[in-house]
Amino acid sequence: MQLYNTLSAKEREALIEEAGKERLTISFYKYAHIGNPQILRNHLFLAWNDMEVLGRIYVAHEGINAQLSVPAENFNTFKKHLDSITFLENVRLNIAIEQDNKSFLKLKVKVRKKIVADGLNDNTFDVTNKGIHVGAEQFNELIEDENTVLVDMRNHYESEIGHFKNAVTPDVDTFRDSLDIIEQDLAEHKEDKKLVMYCTGGIRCEKASAYYKHKGFKNVYQLEGGIIEYTRQVREKQLENKFLGKNFVFDHRRGERISNEVIAHCHQCGKPCDTxxxxxxxxxxxxxxxxxxxxxxxxxxxxxxxxxxxxxxxxxxxxxxxxxxxxxxxxxxxxxxxxxxxx
Structure with a gap:
């Protein structure tokens, strides 16, 4: 059985160009108890490799975090396979706002201790006691409330090119760095403010919301599906877009244009730029x-x-x-x- 890549990124890129077929960039995550992550990892690799799926997927005892590219013609087969796995049936799929056939050039399915490096000891709090999930419409209402503190749960290089207006954007290099900093900065508002969080696709807020409830925050909310799902709902329902700039993504695209504003600068000359x-x-x-x-x-x-x-x-x-x-x-x-x- 082939359980690893046999093609280099350049070889795969050439094959994608030669095929000339449309691919879809997709992300999803699911927290669930997985008894043997290695068995699941091998199962996914074998099934998805046959479907020409490419991407970066992390599997752990706590669940799965996937960012991938699938040929559009194989999407239904891919979705049917997901639904055949009990805990992934009808899992929400975040479809990229901007598509790129070369967003991923290899299939990497890796077993990790955690699906997001959060540095937390999950045995010290109830990870299932999560915050209230809100869609784009309610999110827009919440962040206009003077009793709301809006927090970006992403890293500095992500929020630098795009963020929601009036959001707190911690100057951190990693997700784990932000958790204690945010708690300290908002310590006096644990009972009187609504803590509203967002991230790229929702996975970081899923754990952070439970952590902050454990730390004593009374009113905790999270943007359902993150910036990706927010953008889809805004366009579908013709809502006001309150996101400024680009959404940083962890593939070869590196960013999706959400609004026309360019809020960052070239690091070498200082002119407006967010590439x-x-x-x-x-x-x-x-x-x-x-x-x-x-x-x-x-x-x-x-x-x-x-x-x-x-x-x-x-x-x-x-x-x-x-x-x-x-x-x-x-x-x-x-x-x-x-x-x-x-x-």
Whole structure:
């Protein structure tokens, strides 16, 4: 049995171009008790590989978190397979706002300790005692209430390019970093304010809402389906869109345009821009915001040093990287001192 990828990203990209078929980018999650995540992982890989599904899927004892791309012609087969798994029957699927056939180029199904790295000990509180889920219409009403505190549960590089108006956007690198900071900052409002949270697709709020209720917050709400589902409902029901800018996504697209506002700036020149890129120097790979002009001037790199390395013959670049671990800058997400206009 083949339980791993046999094609490189470049080979898969060529096959997608050759096929010329429409693909759908989809995400979903489900908290559930999974006795043997490895067995489920293997089952999913075998079934989805046959359907030409690509993506990044995490399976743990606590559930599943999936971001994937499926050929449109195979969607019904894929959905039927999901429904055949008891705890995934009729699971909500978040369909991407902007489609890209190359959003994912490999199928990676991994067993993890958690489906989101939250740093919490789930045995210390009731993870099923979640906040009130609200749709786009009620969410819009709630965030206009003066007794509401709206909190973005995403990381700084996500909220930098897009967020709801008047939202608290913690300056954090990871989800786990935000949990205690938000509790401390809002400690005096545990009883008198409505705590309303949102994230990309809802999964981070699912755990955070239960955690904050455990910590004594009396009125906890979360945006059902996150920004992705909110946008779908706003367009379907012709509601006012209160989201500004882009929604950061964790695939090759890196962002979906939700509104026309550009609220971020190029990290190199400071002009309005909200396009995330990775430094072309593979020894760096820093995620940062870069405009077209700076991309051309810097050869898609974050610094002069990286530009010089990227200009070397590829074999020389490989020689320089040999024996060295991945650059820590990969995890800095725009924090590097080489970026003059970083947030």
């Amino acid at each position: 995330h890129v990775n430094c072309a120097n593979e020894a760096c790979h820093l995620l940062f915001i870069q405009c077209d002009e700076c991309a051309e001037a810097m050869n898609n790199c974050c610094s002069v040093d990286c530009k010089e390395i990227h200009a070397l013959p590829y074999e020389e670049q490989k020689r320089l990287r040999k024996g060295k671990g991945a650059s820590n800058k990969i995890f800095k997400k725009g924090r590097s001192p080489v970026l003059k206009y970083k947030k």
